[in-house]
Amino acid sequence: MTLKTLDASFVEGIKTGVFLLALAPLIKLGIGFYIDALGANPIEKITRTTGYWTLTFLLITLSITPVRRLLGWNWLIRLRRMLGLFAFFYGSLHFLTYLVLDQFFDWPAIVKDIVKRPYITVGFPSFILMIPLAITSTDRMISRLGGKRWRWLHRLVYLSAVGGVVHYWWLVKKDITNPATFALLLGILLGIRLIYRARGLIKVRLGPKTVSS
Amino acid sequence: MKKNEARIKASEITPRELFYARRRFMQLAAGASAAALLPESVLAGDKLADVKTSAYTLPDKLTPMEDVTRYNNFYEFGTDKEDPAKNAGRLKTRPWTVTVEGEVNKPKVFDIDELLKLAPLEERIYRLRCVEAWSMVVPWVGFSLAELIKRVEPTGNARFVEFISLHDPEQMPGQKFSVLEWPYREGLRMDEAMHPLTLLAVGLYGEVLPNQNGAPVRVVIPWKYGFKSAKSIVRILFAEKQPVSSWTQSAPGEYGFYANVNPAVDHPRWSQAKERRIGEFLKRKTLPFNGYADQVAHLYTGMDLIKNF
Numbered sequence A: 001m002t003l004k005t006l007d008a009s010f011v012e013g014i015k016t017g018v019f020l021l022a023l024a025p026l027i028k029l030g031i032g033f034y035i036d037a038l039g040a041n042p043i044e045k046i047t048r049t050t051g052y053w054t055l056t057f058l059l060i061t062l063s064i065t066p067v068r069r070l071l072g073w074n075w076l077i078r079l080r081r082m083l084g085l086f087a088f089f090y091g092s093l094h095f096l097t098y099l100v101l102d103q104f105f106d107w108p109a110i111v112k113d114i115v116k117r118p119y120i121t122v123g124f125p126s127f128i129l130m131i132p133l134a135i136t137s138t139d140r141m142i143s144r145l146g147g148k149r150w151r152w153l154h155r156l157v158y159l160s161a162v163g164g165v166v167h168y169w170w171l172v173k174k175d176i177t178n179p180a181t182f183a184l185l186l187g188i189l190l191g192i193r194l195i196y197r198a199r200g201l202i203k204v205r206l207g208p209k210t211v212s213s
Numbered sequence B: 001m002k003k004n005e006a007r008i009k010a011s012e013i014t015p016r017e018l019f020y021a022r023r024r025f026m027q028l029a030a031g032a033s034a035a036a037l038l039p040e041s042v043l044a045g046d047k048l049a050d051v052k053t054s055a056y057t058l059p060d061k062l063t064p065m066e067d068v069t070r071y072n073n074f075y076e077f078g079t080d081k082e083d084p085a086k087n088a089g090r091l092k093t094r095p096w097t098v099t100v101e102g103e104v105n106k107p108k109v110f111d112i113d114e115l116l117k118l119a120p121l122e123e124r125i126y127r128l129r130c131v132e133a134w135s136m137v138v139p140w141v142g143f144s145l146a147e148l149i150k151r152v153e154p155t156g157n158a159r160f161v162e163f164i165s166l167h168d169p170e171q172m173p174g175q176k177f178s179v180l181e182w183p184y185r186e187g188l189r190m191d192e193a194m195h196p197l198t199l200l201a202v203g204l205y206g207e208v209l210p211n212q213n214g215a216p217v218r219v220v221i222p223w224k225y226g227f228k229s230a231k232s233i234v235r236i237l238f239a240e241k242q243p244v245s246s247w248t249q250s251a252p253g254e255y256g257f258y259a260n261v262n263p264a265v266d267h268p269r270w271s272q273a274k275e276r277r278i279g280e281f282l283k284r285k286t287l288p289f290n291g292y293a294d295q296v297a298h299l300y301t302g303m304d305l306i307k308n309f
């Protein structure tokens, strides 16, 4: 057994481990809340932590395909759905934090935010776009939609990720180190895909024989 | 984890006393010799002597000292709100001088301990409204900036006052990054600076100002957004021309020279209509001039406060 060819039970083990790890930020928040260790402004801390992990899980999810191709670790694909759903999970917590803790159902203020605050204007659709992806993540939905349509639909994740980075960039007051780091990472992940695509096109044009790859 | 829990539990009993007992102990242990050379109590956490109560109080509940001292915007020590409490230990507040110069008849370099005795210290409870839409209620100790201004006798040309903060990346590690142009600069119009509400603050909760709150001397202008209240001041300059504040320079469309608290004028990226008072769950409505309209609105009669944000 090498890292390229892990057996199924080993992959299941990894999956359980990743699942528990992915819950760690939430557990940490929960404990922090319980022992009152979230600082002077706990609501802000919760909003920021959940937002941060939404974007982080989106980027981790997007890195699965390139890493799999580069290293040949095909089993990674078995983690992708779970990681994507964790992005949606933290995104939902992030949105609920805003709705309940931050705004406390102040609908006029929320509508005003969505219309007038550029970072919310971008964040809101970025979250909404994740909903159909989560709904269509089951095996049944994949076969109902058919692979081609499903893949097309799930390209929406790129919009969510770009929206998430723009959202972050626009909300920081001055220090853009973090959003810029996310932007760079996302740029790399999307760039790799473009390169693969371009190569694919060349392959088609030149015919398979001339491509050494 | 265990250690942490134990600490939290202990601090729940008498948070402030315990916190300061520990801190004082560490300060004594670390700087016993240095402290022995100092004439008076000048360390953060030391009680200030002879502080009068004043008429400047509020019915609002005070924000606990732990929150006032661990949730700060002080980019000289880092851009996260927890950074100043973590990193401000390197700031040396003695010796310290404040150079007052420019359009004045009697320019003077004040030693900080001289400044502390310039006028009787009084406690003033002010609301603090940050431009980021959160607020606190803080019992400052100090005296009106006007007391200092009178002593240096501004000339007829003095129309503005500029406050310049310390610039020393060794003591202020955040200055190794150019998030803002250092040193931090802020300014007021003369009538704003002379207004009795404008406070030269040297203390907090009856004690010497903690480093992360702008030690050893700062200004507090309670009807303006927090960033107007310059911290760790080393120079006060009187001038005819309106100075350019650090935040205005960095984003002129977002942070104006006046920066009066105004629920009707939103920050371009977020609303200023409401604020979260630290420690409260529901947001409160933000008041014009942060609730000080009766005292200060007249300073701006005839001015377009949307243009002069």
Ligand code: HEM
Pocket: A044, A047, A048, A049, A050, A051, A052, A053, A054, A055, A058, A091, A094, A095, A098, A102, A120, A123, A124, A125, A126, A127, A160, A161, A163, A164, A165, A167, A168, A171
């Ligand atoms: C309905 C949609 C959304 C709303 C209303 C919303 C709102 C917010 C708010 C209010 C903040 C805190 C701003 C502050 O403290 O100054 C925030 C931070 C953040 N949000 Fe969102 N957001 C939304 C969707 C998203 C999505 C879809 C992502 C990621 C793809 C995301 C990622 C982030 C990040 C990374 C932060 C900053 C975290 C940090 O400061 O470390 N948000 N969001």
